[in-house]
Amino acid sequence: AAVSRSRKSISDLMDIRPDYANLQTEGGTVKVSPDEVKAGDVIIVKPGEKVPLDGKVRAGKSLVDTSALTGESVPREAAPGAEVLSGFVNKNGVLEVEVDKEYSESTVSKILDLVQNASSRKAKTENFITKFAKYYTPFVVIVALLLAFVPPLIISGAMLSDWVYRALVFLVISCPCALVVSIPLGFFGGIGAASKAGILVKGGNYLEALNDVKYAVFDKTGTLTKGEFAVVKLSPAGPVKEDELLEYAALAEHFSGHPIAESIRVAYGKEVQADRIKDYSETAGFGVRAVVDGAVILAGNAKLMKKAGIQYQEEGEIGTVVYVAAGDTFIGSIVIADEIKEDAKRAISALKKVGIKKTVMLTGDAKESGAAVGAELSIDEVHAELLPQHKVDRIEEFDKQKLPKEKLLFAGDGINDTPVLARADIGVAMGGLGSDAAVEAADIVIMTDQPSKIAEAINIAKRTRTIVWQNIIFALGVKGVFLILGAFGIATMWEAVFSDVGVTLLAVLNAMRVLKVKEM
Template sequence: MSSNIKKEVILEGLNCAHCASKIEHEVTGLENVTFAHLDFISKKLTIDIKNDDHANHTMHGVTKIVHKLEPDVKIIDKDADKKEKLERLETSNEKKQELYRIGIGAFLFALALIFNFSPNIELALYLIAYVLVGIEVLIKSAKNIKRGQVFDENFLMTIATIGAFAIKEYPEAVAVMLFYQIGEFFQGLAVNRSRKSIADLMDIKPEFANFKTKHGVTKVSPEKVKIGDIIIVKPGEKVPLDGIVTKGTSMVETSALTGESVPKRISEGQEILSGFININGLLTISVTKEFKDSTVSKILDLVQNASSRKSQTENFITKFARYYTPTVVIIAALLAILPPLLLTGANFSDWLYRALVFLVISCPCALVVSIPLGFFGGIGTASKHGILIKGSNYLEALNNVEVIVFDKTGTLTKGVFKVTEVNPANDFTKDEILEYAALAESYSNHPIAESIQKAYQKEIKKIQLPIIVKFLVTD
């Protein structure tokens, strides 16, 4: 019997937020697709297909859509080396070559502007600079026109700059393409940095679990551990699954989940969550949730799918973009044609120039692309500072916040303690109180205990501890 299936692929090389929304829209419209979402952060395309019998046919349709809209994007199976895909930077050899091209083009453009060459040499310099800087845009525009994707930013930049050459405004043609490519290059860097920040935030996933059996302890993947199984967590290791501590006592760092910088004491019978870091004790844990339902898994899902929770502004821009570019092209054409026909003394060359200027300033990058990237960059920057924002709708909601309430420790303070004052009583001196307190805390690594030991500033002879305790109790 056939059933619904979910397919997940990675679109390697996807850096255009606007193109991502177009891919998502067209894939959603395929016959057997019930749901499609393209997460621009992880470049993961998730597709729900009605019937597994149609899976191959549907995925073939998805491939055609992706290559029609973004010919250079590679479709990779999600299960292939995930870490390599997340950390693969676009500033590889291909990006370096692009930077060299832009640099040489900018140098030739500057030469033609600064020095008084003959008209032929000047034109040659401008042409070479234009080709070096804009070849990628020209090729994309030609490919998109061939595939029926006419109205996009590549098409606008191409007709605007070629038109500028046609009316002999060579510097404007090269400058427009140069600034556009520089903007695209820095946009790519910003996207990759945001992706890396979000990927670093996802690094809370434990790599293994110490599974306890009759024959000993074995390292296994957290996904293989079942409810009721016993795992061991050693000092310094991440807790891989949610559970109940059955044996042992330890301090655990919870900052990855709660943001609380002060370690928490966990002992037998207490609940412990995946993602905590065991600091000093050996813990034996009875697993209460499988990895797919664990706390760390839910947090990873929130991070990976943050871009699926779109703001009202993003949803509006996505719809607006479908009509924006064609409208701009039509208005530009009317601007070039109608005034010379209707106005006395109007010059076609002047109005063509104005139409080209209108095309350049109306390029959708400024509006259609910048808004999704703005939200994406905001989520990425927050991730860099360890703040998880679950979607752009939540980021937009912060615009209306009037009152913020902080949990002080770990938010406004660092959770680092210091002894500021000692108040002795019953004929004890300050030095004696500090010494006794330091001795009493000498076996503890709690932050408050460490601050007392640091304030004592002397070597602690731990052999004195039983004597001091006996003296204090007796006294």
């Protein structure tokens, strides 16, 4: 019961399963179950709805939120010819999608299936007590019976009562209380110590398994990075200053609902005077145009600058770049990117110190973004532009590379990470901002969202194992000595009680040392 873990049913993932599809028929649009839609059918996806099946956009333009599948925070543009996957959320426009896969073959269906099946393939940590008791208990009972009845039969003058007494002393000494009480208590102490540090370990077997972790695999967005886009660089051009560039951009983006526009407004931090803005228009895939104080302000990507015939200075920084022009003059660029968590670098170096052989990052983000984060954090391998099923494939590859006793740990935070969390030997979820499904699928939850806590959890696990083995060796050593003394009639029932109850109390006191944790 101490090491078993209860999971909620797969219904925790239902927030990515679409409830219905708007099927286009000759008589109009009909709301049907996604299971009823066939390949080649056309469905309508309205603003705010989930895309129910995989397909290609036939008509309409919109931004789609892909974060549930890819972990990427910035919405993608969906235009005619673009591929959309089930689980995406349509943000603003109406999309007409031609379905190319039935629901059973769709991305969302595959994710749900992966989670259902992944847990059954997880490595099980063997429980020492169960294995030990299987042989130890029948062995000592048989020895005690032989000790009570064989000597009186073969030794002349031997009293049955004396040998029964010796056998009872032997049984009391052999009682494995010290092991049965102190070993689970050691693991509970380790779990308690971890919880003090903001780490929720769901069972003693996962704490034990942390000792053998040699591969640490991470999701990027929300795990190593904050998952929130923010202005990271302002590059004004000409006589324009940084605060002026940001003010013009904030005014131009004032009416936009795009997350990029929101991050610019947050960085500006002041109230925008809307009466200064006239003639606002937004072009999907390009950017915005607004007349501010009588001057035309353009804010958008490089395509917008080229379309307007404005000479601009290309930004080399990794991230989403917003170029800003006033009139026909380029006045600067703003780089918006997902910020790396403060302790992410410390987390990777700490893991290498505790004996991790390889650190890997798997992300649904673009290769450039993934490579930049990987380089900054000194991660050994980076694999980008992955869907959830591809992440599971990568985990399977690493699983084949590791030695039989080695364990693989995966840390993630989103619904898209759930299949991988379930498949890894040890799944670690970021609990503060992570999705409910990820928290449920994980074996360990970091409540503070700090990746450096993983190395701290490994240190707690190593300390717990040391103390548990101290108790095992101490208990078996003392019992071994007293069992021999008891068999020869030297040890009385008093010594037997000490070797049982006394050793148990000493082992319990030693196990309580686990609770004292030094912060990293």
